[in-house]
Amino acid sequence: MTLRGISPARASDGDWSELDHALVTTWSLDTLAVQADVLQQRGDPRGELMALDLNPKPEDRGWRRRRQEVLGTWLGAPLAALAGPLVQHGFIHALRDDRFHPPGLLDSPLGTFVRQYTVRGDEQALARLASRPRPWLVQLTFIPSGPTVRVSDTVRDALIATTPHLQELHLLGSRPPFDAIAHPAVRRVYVGQGRIPVSGSTLTVPDGVEVLGTPDAEGRRGPWVEDAELEFALEAVQEQPDGGQLEESYGADFATVGSLPALLARLRSAGLVTMDGPRVRLTTAGRVLRNLEPLRAPRTPSAPSDLGRWVLWAETRPSVGAPHSVPIKSLRGHIQWLDACLARAPLEKRVQDTLVSYRRFLIDTLVPAGEHEVRAFDASGPLAEAVETLLDLEDLDREFFPENNPLAHDGLGALEAALGSPLDPSPAFFHLVWGS
Structure with missing residues (x-):
């Protein structure tokens, strides 16, 4: 894929039902259950996968075997084995461009069903995202690889065309990568707000779009997270490991850090939680952070004293x-x-x-x-x-x-x-x- 002549297909609402629109705007397990029934009637394996994840039984060997079979039918065995633990209710709720998420997933069939995406890089990284329709993407976080990264109008407009339901945009770094964006669905934009204002750090948006600052955004790997928010997220996972119930019960409490799924993806990369399909659990490290068990540091021999210069x-x-x-x-x-x-x-x-x-x-x-x-x-x-x-x-x-x-x-x-x-x-x- 090259930047020159990029002409992705525009995502259309023509094939979207009222159920689709309801799910893209508000996460509801009841709506998801109805959607699962509709898809199963059409013979779409995503419907059975949704139904399985709505009633998770990871300790049941039969449940796990059937879930893997359905994933294989939908995605093919290689991708199902690679990305299956990240799939919840037929979606990837939060995908990050890091070592803990399959690098080819965005370009796979699952890339259509990404709801939130965090990407680091330059214009090419956004061009890759905008190379095909992303109808379920509701939130995007872009972390530029340097202070001089700029995104052309061509790529910006392709991004607008391929993400018709994008609601929230986080632009970290010292300045936005473009000067203006007129996305018809976006209602909130976060922009980097360092200690020292940078020339050209403002962003022009249509009337009615809320623009908020992100403190100390430069060099960060996601929006600012307060200690209380992190502790609350870990406590919520401990109390409710069912990913669907977790989002429905607590999702509204994490708007300032992007979303609960986006925060959980960061906690997974930090080694504090693990994801197993519809289940999210604290790791040993997460339990240590919650003071549920002690830190067990490994013993190492003393370093030599003559390391010199x-x-x-x-x-x-x-x-x-x-x-x-x-x-x-x-x-x-x-x-x-x-x-x-x-x-x-x-x-x-x-x-x-x-x-x-x-x-x-x-x-x-x-x-x-x-x-x-x-x-x-x-x-x-x-x-x-x-x-x-x-x-x-x-x-x-x-x-x-x-x-x-x-x-x-x-x-x-x-x-x-x-x-x-x-x-x-x-x-x-x-x-x-x-x-x-």
């Missing part, structure tokens, strides 16, 4: 182009950061194990090699996922990361960049340089 660098080796070297930080400081994360952060055991293995690699492999060799860490994929988990935890401003903690913007973003993107992963190699 070693500086850690990472090097990507893409299939096309020259290698790209990224300075991380001093080796001593980086290990202190790892130790702080392991000691304070609520992390799942697999994330802890990955960070412990990476720490061991730095001390036992890189230090003896000195400046003479570039070494690959043999678990770059799990390390990239662990780094993204930590970035999402940091973005939620949890108290286990004090202001003077080495985590704060100290090598974490550089390490993420060196490990590559989920769409174009590259192996990461590490080396040390003697410096100051």
Whole structure:
């Protein structure tokens, strides 16, 4: 797909029933049940999937087997296995462009049924979204990859044409990516509002559209979340793990953070909840954050005291182009950061194990090699996922990361960049340089 000549099909309301319109504007389990009956009468497997998810029995082996069969009929076995846990009632309620969501899902048949989408990137990222109709999309969060990202009128207009029911738009960053948007369905727009106003940071919208500021939006991975909102979301999941009931009972309480499904997607990336079709549950890390069980930090051997002035660098080796070297930080400081994360952060055991293995690699492999060799860490994929988990935890401003903690913007973003993107992963190699 290229930006030039983009001409997506306009999404039409012609085939939409009153039930469809009711569901896109207000989430209702009663309406969903009627829709499930209608689809089943038409022979559409989504109808049976909706009915199964309206009466979830994940502990029942027969229920799980039948659900997977229906998913396979609808999506095909490969996609059903990959994305099945994220499907709820025939929809993807909140999809994020990160390592914890299948990268090809937006372009799959499921991409039609995404209700909320969070994407990071440039104009191309929005062009990809606007390349086909998204009739169920009601909320979009765009996080530009840099302060200079701009979106052309062509892509903006294609986005308007393909999202006829978009109700809410979150534009994070220091300035909106376009100067004006006249979407006939959008009623609320959030724009980045940093501490220092940026020239061109205003956005022109039609009369009646509410424009609100998002505090400290620059560099964030989603709208600002207050501690009370996060705690309330985790408490709600603990009390009501049924995803459909959860949204119907508590959804209206999370408008300022995008929505409850959007927040749950962020909590999933932060390792605090897990999704299994219609069920949402707290992970061990989530239970630790709720003080339902203690933090069990792994034991690690003491770091050597003679690390001197070693500086850690990472090097990507893409299939096309020259290698790209990224300075991380001093080796001593980086290990202190790892130790702080392991000691304070609520992390799942697999994330802890990955960070412990990476720490061991730095001390036992890189230090003896000195400046003479570039070494690959043999678990770059799990390390990239662990780094993204930590970035999402940091973005939620949890108290286990004090202001003077080495985590704060100290090598974490550089390490993420060196490990590559989920769409174009590259192996990461590490080396040390003697410096100051």
